[in-house]
Amino acid sequence: MLQSWLPVPPDSDFSIYNLPFGIFSDERPARAGVAIGEWVVDLTAAYALNLFPHYPEAGGAFRKPVLNDLIGLGREFSEYVRKTIQDALFDHDSVLHQYAGHLLIRQKDVQMHMPLKVGNYTDFYSSEEHAFSVGQIFRPDNPLFPNWKQMPVAYHGRASSIVASGTPVYRPQGQVGQASGNPAFVATRALDYELELAFVIGKDSTFGRPVPVGEAEDYIFGMLLFNDWSARDIQRWEYQPLGPFTSKNFASGISPWIVTWEALHPFRVPAPAQLPRPLPYLSIEPRLNFDLSLSVGIKPENGSEYEVCQTNAQHLYWTAAQQIAHHTITGCNLQTGDLLATGTISGRGISQKGCLLEATLNGRQSVKLGDGVERRFLEDNDEVVMRGFGQKEKIRVGFGELRGKVLPAIQG
Amino acid sequence: MLQSWLPVPPDSDFSIYNLPFGIFSDERPARAGVAIGEWVVDLTAAYALNLFPHYPEAGGAFRKPVLNDLIGLGREFSEYVRKTIQDALFDHDSVLHQYAGHLLIRQKDVQMHMPLKVGNYTDFYSSEEHAFSVGQIFRPDNPLFPNWKQMPVAYHGRASSIVASGTPVYRPQGQVGQASGNPAFVATRALDYELELAFVIGKDSTFGRPVPVGEAEDYIFGMLLFNDWSARDIQRWEYQPLGPFTSKNFASGISPWIVTWEALHPFRVPAPAQLPRPLPYLSIEPRLNFDLSLSVGIKPENGSEYEVCQTNAQHLYWTAAQQIAHHTITGCNLQTGDLLATGTISGRGISQKGCLLEATLNGRQSVKLGDGVERRFLEDNDEVVMRGFGQKEKIRVGFGELRGKVLPAIQG
Numbered sequence: 001m002l003q004s005w006l007p008v009p010p011d012s013d014f015s016i017y018n019l020p021f022g023i024f025s026d027e028r029p030a031r032a033g034v035a036i037g038e039w040v041v042d043l044t045a046a047y048a049l050n051l052f053p054h055y056p057e058a059g060g061a062f063r064k065p066v067l068n069d070l071i072g073l074g075r076e077f078s079e080y081v082r083k084t085i086q087d088a089l090f091d092h093d094s095v096l097h098q099y100a101g102h103l104l105i106r107q108k109d110v111q112m113h114m115p116l117k118v119g120n121y122t123d124f125y126s127s128e129e130h131a132f133s134v135g136q137i138f139r140p141d142n143p144l145f146p147n148w149k150q151m152p153v154a155y156h157g158r159a160s161s162i163v164a165s166g167t168p169v170y171r172p173q174g175q176v177g178q179a180s181g182n183p184a185f186v187a188t189r190a191l192d193y194e195l196e197l198a199f200v201i202g203k204d205s206t207f208g209r210p211v212p213v214g215e216a217e218d219y220i221f222g223m224l225l226f227n228d229w230s231a232r233d234i235q236r237w238e239y240q241p242l243g244p245f246t247s248k249n250f251a252s253g254i255s256p257w258i259v260t261w262e263a264l265h266p267f268r269v270p271a272p273a274q275l276p277r278p279l280p281y282l283s284i285e286p287r288l289n290f291d292l293s294l295s296v297g298i299k300p301e302n303g304s305e306y307e308v309c310q311t312n313a314q315h316l317y318w319t320a321a322q323q324i325a326h327h328t329i330t331g332c333n334l335q336t337g338d339l340l341a342t343g344t345i346s347g348r349g350i351s352q353k354g355c356l357l358e359a360t361l362n363g364r365q366s367v368k369l370g371d372g373v374e375r376r377f378l379e380d381n382d383e384v385v386m387r388g389f390g391q392k393e394k395i396r397v398g399f400g401e402l403r404g405k406v407l408p409a410i411q412g
Numbered sequence: 413m414l415q416s417w418l419p420v421p422p423d424s425d426f427s428i429y430n431l432p433f434g435i436f437s438d439e440r441p442a443r444a445g446v447a448i449g450e451w452v453v454d455l456t457a458a459y460a461l462n463l464f465p466h467y468p469e470a471g472g473a474f475r476k477p478v479l480n481d482l483i484g485l486g487r488e489f490s491e492y493v494r495k496t497i498q499d500a501l502f503d504h505d506s507v508l509h510q511y512a513g514h515l516l517i518r519q520k521d522v523q524m525h526m527p528l529k530v531g532n533y534t535d536f537y538s539s540e541e542h543a544f545s546v547g548q549i550f551r552p553d554n555p556l557f558p559n560w561k562q563m564p565v566a567y568h569g570r571a572s573s574i575v576a577s578g579t580p581v582y583r584p585q586g587q588v589g590q591a592s593g594n595p596a597f598v599a600t601r602a603l604d605y606e607l608e609l610a611f612v613i614g615k616d617s618t619f620g621r622p623v624p625v626g627e628a629e630d631y632i633f634g635m636l637l638f639n640d641w642s643a644r645d646i647q648r649w650e651y652q653p654l655g656p657f658t659s660k661n662f663a664s665g666i667s668p669w670i671v672t673w674e675a676l677h678p679f680r681v682p683a684p685a686q687l688p689r690p691l692p693y694l695s696i697e698p699r700l701n702f703d704l705s706l707s708v709g710i711k712p713e714n715g716s717e718y719e720v721c722q723t724n725a726q727h728l729y730w731t732a733a734q735q736i737a738h739h740t741i742t743g744c745n746l747q748t749g750d751l752l753a754t755g756t757i758s759g760r761g762i763s764q765k766g767c768l769l770e771a772t773l774n775g776r777q778s779v780k781l782g783d784g785v786e787r788r789f790l791e792d793n794d795e796v797v798m799r800g801f802g803q804k805e806k807i808r809v810g811f812g813e814l815r816g817k818v819l820p821a822i823q824g
Contacts, residue, residue, distance in 0.1 A: 082653035120572050125654060126499045135653070144651050149586055156568040156661065160747050161619060162534050171471035172742035175563055175691065183562050186693050188742075204792035208582045208662070209822065215571065231742065241547075242537060242558050242567035243655025249568065250620070279587065279597050282426060330584035330600075335572050345594050410621065 002087045005097050008037035013389050013398025016089055017266070019082045020222070020257035020399075021067055024110040024116065030065040034085055035257050035400070039104040041085055041096070046103050049095050052084060066117045068337040071202050071221045078221070079262055112256035114164045115224075116200065121162060121252070121339040122327060123196075123228060124154040126318035128272075130346040133358045138236060139366055149276060152318035152326045154343075157228075158249035162339070165402045169229055169251045171380060171409040177237035186404045187409035190232035190363060193342040194385055195296050195354035197313055198226040199320050200258055202340040206214040208331040213284045216324035219334055223264060225255035225294075225386045225402040232357050232377070254339075255386070255402040263397050267291045267390030269314050282322050289314045294345060294388040296354065298369060301381035306369040308359065311345055311352040313388075350362075380408045416501045417509050418516075420449035425801050425810025426772060428501055429678070431494045432634070432669035432811075433479055436522040442477040446497055447669050447812070451516040453497055453508070458515050461507050462626060464496060478529045479670065480749040483614050483633045490633070491674055506802050524668035526576045527636075528612065533574060533664070533751040535608075535640060536566040538730040540684075542758040545770045550648060561688060564730035564738045566755075570639075570661035574751070575816045581641055581663045583821040589649035599821035602644035602775060605797055606756040607708050607766035609725055610638035611732050612670055613750040620743040625696045628736035631746055635676060637667035637706075637798045637814040638753045644769050644789070666751075667798070667814040675809050679703045679802035681726050692739055701726045706757060706800040708766065710781060713793035718781040720771065723764040724755055725765040725800075792820040 004016055014020065023038050024033045033040040043062040045200035052058060055077060061069040067196040070078065088094035094214050096103055125131050128144075131153075135143030147153060163169075171191055175183045202221030207212050211219060228248060235247035269287040292313040299305035318326075323340055344354040353359040356377055378384070383405040389398025420427055426447040429822055436445045436452050446454040455474040462472060467489060473481040482490065500506035508515055539545050543565075547555030559565060575581075583603055587595045614633025617623050623631060640660060647659035682702040706727040711717035730738075756766040765771040768789050771779050778786035790796070795817040801810025 002736075079816070109418070120570060138653070146593065147587075147589070147595070147650055147652070151650065151653055153650070154657050157572050158532060158744055159566055159571075160750070161744050163619065170743055173622075175559075177559070181558065182688065183559070183691065185693060207575065210585075234742065236557055238560070238563065238565070239653065241550075242565055243649065243653070245566050245568070246738065246742040246744065279595065281597060302764045324643065326658065328662075330586045330646065330658040331582055332570055332573050332658065338572070 002090050005092050006037060006089055011396065012037050013396065013400050015396050016086055017395050018259060018263050018397040019085055021070065021078065021115065022111040022257040022258045022261065023065060023067060023115045024109050025113065026105060030113050032062045032064070032067060032070055034081070035107065036089065038107055039105055039257055040107055040110055042103055042105055046096065048284045049099060051088065051095055054080060065113065067115050068117050071200065072336045075202055075221065075261065078260060082260065086137065087216035093195045112164065114257055115256060116337050118159040118162050118339050121157045121159045121341065122154050123157045123341045123343060124152050124318065124323050125343040126152055126316045126323065127343055127345050129318040129348055130344040130354060133346065135356065136361045142339035150278060151282070152323045154327065155243045157252065161249055162252045162254060165256050165404070167253065168405040168407045170407045172231050172234070172250045173409050174231065174234040174246050175237055176233040183237060188233055189377065191406060192230045192232055192356045193296065193378070193384045194228035195228055195294055195309060195311070196226040196228055196301045196341045196344060197388070198254065198339045198341040200224060201334045201336055201340065204336055205328055205334040207333040210281070210331065211324050211328040212323035213282060213321050217261070219324055220261050221321060222258040222260040224258055225388050225399045227253035227384065227386055227404055228341065228403055229253070232362065237248045255399045257400050259397060259399055264290055264390065266392045266395050271319050272315060272317060274317070281325055284321055287319050289316055289319055290390065292388050292390045297385040298375060299383040299385060300369065300373055300379070303373060305385060308367050308369070309352065309354055311347045311354055313345055315347060316342055316345065375384060379407050379408055382406050414502050416499055417504050418449060423808070424449050425808065425812050427808050428498055429807050430675050430809040431497055432662040432671045432675065433482065433490065433527065434669040435477060435479060435525040435648070437525060437797065438522050440515060440523050444474045444476070444479060444482055444824050446493070447519065448501065450519055452519055452522055454515055454517055458508065461499050461511060463500070463507055464493060464494060477525065478654065479527050480529050484748045487614055487633065487673065490672060494672065524576065527668060527670055528749050529746045530571040530574050530751050531749045533569045533571045533753065534566050535569045535753045535755060536564050536730065536735050537721065537755040538564055538728045538735065539755055539757050540729040541760055542756040542766060542770065545758065549774045551794050555694065562690060563694070564735045566739065567655045569664065573661055574664045574666060577665055578667065580817040580819045582819045584643050584646070584662045585657050585821050586643065587649055588645040595649060600643035600645055603818060604642045604644055604768045605708065605790070605796045606640035606642055607706055607721060607723070608638040608640055608753045608756060608802070610636045610666065610751045610753040611811060612636060613746045613748055616748055617740055617746045619745040622693070622743065623736050623740040625694060625737035628733035629673070632673050632732060632737055634670040634672040635791070636670055637800050637811045639665040639796065639814055639816055640753065640799055641665070644774065665814055665816045666813045669812050671809060671811055676702055676802065678804045678807050683731050684727060684729060686729070694735055696733055699731050700729055701728050702802065704800050704802045709797040710787060711797060712781065712785055713796040715785060717797060720779050721764065721766055723759045723766055725757055727759060728754055728757065772800050790818050792818055
């Protein structure tokens with residue numbers, strides 16, 4: 001194996017095989033960077049030193065405070081940037097090495113920002129374990145609707161309230177049902193996270209034209225961790241017949257680094273078999289998922305973080321390609337910068353549940369955090385930490401952390 | 413009454429009391445304009461002639477191909493522009509009159525465009541008549557869920573596929589349920605329109621902070637006609653449990669001119685009484701709607717247009733202020749350029765139904781178009797035309813037309 005001049009710890013999410021894109025700032029304004037180990041490559045500075053001679057027009061895209069324009073230049077461009085940096089990291093005579101003091105900035109010295117202006121955000125419901133367990137809680141007699149195995153069920157979410165990792169979330173207040181029939185206005189007593197992955201759309205599709213399932217992956221730029229904050233008591237009261245609204249639209253968190261589709265390639269694995277077989281517009285062979293380890297930790301105030309979930313993305317019933325084919329089948333157009341989230345990713349075991357609703361059976365039992373601390377739902381000042389990575393032999397590619405803290409409800 | 417030097421027919425939607433904003437182009441690129449009678453005032457040209465001396469910084473906003481920046485300058489600014497033009501239309505010595513040949517362009521000589529880059533779009537369900545009739549069709553035993561009279565029920569829609577008036581829509585293809593249990597893939601056999609109004613959000617609210625119902629109207633810039641195209645057979649199969657998705661996201665149409673909140677003021681009327689009384693965050697007195705006449709026409713290919721619906725917006729159960737208060741109650745932030753649509757606006761009578769689903773009882777009876785032509789749902793090459801206006805004594809303020817034609821499904 002070639003040796004880079006820049007040492008990266010073997011357990012780093014940001015190995016030389018990853019090189020994800022993000023938006024960072026230091027004393028200078030927010031701009032594009034690539035993560036490597038504990039460092040950020042400043043792409044504007046690298047561009048100024050002519051590190052990317054094949055794309056002289058790309059300077060403007062690097063200077064923007066979101067990645068949409070950079071992504072809009074196409075996967076060929078982003079691959080060129082990654083490959084150029086990768087080569088330079090192996091090359092002791094590279095400009096990147098010579099000017100490392102100028103081009104590399106420590107991650108601990110920068111602020112990360114929203115990597116995208118999210119145009120539209122769609123949330124799928126693609127984990128069978130999750131759909132079934134949640135369905136059991138909300139509708140014991142009818143957990144999985146007959147459409148669930150025929151299509152990747154989804155709903156449109158709220159893009160304006162998608163926030164960067166580290167953005168705290170106030171405990172939402174809203175309407176909940178009561179046995180009396182009249183609703184109450186409360187600060188939610190059932191605040192939850194949802195562990196998801198989100199695909200970043202990398203190019204526009206055409207209004208009125210479905211994207212064929214065999215071409216769908218061409219529309220994906222990369223992937224993020226996604227936390228779909230949810231207020232379960234509000235959700236239960238409001239969700240019929242049009243789906244969740246105020247119980248979900250108050251905030252969603254995303255991880256700061258977009259891991260590219262190409263960097264995730266080593267972790268592709270066959271998706272679970274589908275019976276009944278879906279309609280032709282959803283049929284493709286091979287159907288591939290990603291073997292990515294995912295986890296959730298809860299850190300109570302003044303306490304240590306405890307891992308409450310460890311699961312894997314490889315068991316998702318519906319794949320990204322199927323989600324895109326379904327999303328566009330009636331003619332809906334996708335746009336660069338859209339997010340398509342998987343829905344909560346859960347496994348079978350109680351320690352593999354991607355949200356507290358499932359792990360606690362809607363608060364009927366508690367999750368132990370250790371030292372006598374337990375949770376049914378999130379408490380004020382809890383911090384939720386999501387992580388995810390793929391590992392294949394010595395190749396590790398990860399998302400870093402997605403963090404978000406619960407603040408007490410706003411008074412008055 | 414003062415007399416303007418520019419004659420406007422008494423039945424024009426674009427009277428001197430209206431002066432709505434839109435985006436038009438001729439041989440020069442798309443830019444902002446104001447409609448008056450059969451004319452467009454070219455705001456960039458008027459700005460260049462110093463018609464708006466109090467806002468020297470506004471030139472950039474007028475030149476943009478969408479109105480978001482202009483709207484972002486605030487209602488005080490747009491009112492200044494409207495008032496300035498209104499005064500100039502009464503003043504025979506005004507610059508507008510002197511240079512009328514340069515500043516006024518005939519509407520028939522321009523192309524109208526999407527007036528907005530829509531950030532997020534939300535569809536409410538605020539007409540009791542509509543919610544009840546649709547509920548009866550989809551759930552005869554349970555037409556109105558218990559939450560409906562407690563909150564303005566809504567879901568997030570798809571912003572990317574909102575298109576300008578005149579944009580044709582391909583008949584969508586997708587999944588429908590069948591008695592066998594297995595779905596079929598078909599071109600929809602139940603294509604429908606939905607007659608709605610949409611409020612244009614005029615300023616950003618703060619992430620995490622609900623907008624009090626008493627301040628909610630400050631966030632509205634103006635109003636549009638909105639056609640929420642729907643495929644009913646696809647909707648029925650997919651909508652549980654997360655709401656409509658591919659049955660609605662393929663297209664929505666909007667009228668080209670945004671009628672400002674101030675121009676609609678003469679048509680404010682009390683909204684229907686609410687029992688049970690809503691929670692305090694939704695309570696406000698007086699609760700006001702708009703007395704606006706609304707209609708839908710269908711024009712078959714090579715035929716005349718027939719009016720199939722005549723209704724009024726004044727009976728909506730939930731008002732704009734209540735919709736905004738509810739939308740933000742858990743902390744969701746609104747952004748300039750968002751659209752909040754009312755949901756289908758229906759009255760009690762069969763000729764007052766804002767969609768064919770209701771007017772035909774889901775295709776069980778037909779709507780007569782005349783000359784032996786009838787419809788259960790839309791047929792290929794039908795054009796749908798929506799209109800709306802308020803009239804109070806001699807003051808008429810309207811939206812103009814929202815048109816959209818159905819094209820046959822795309823083959824292959």
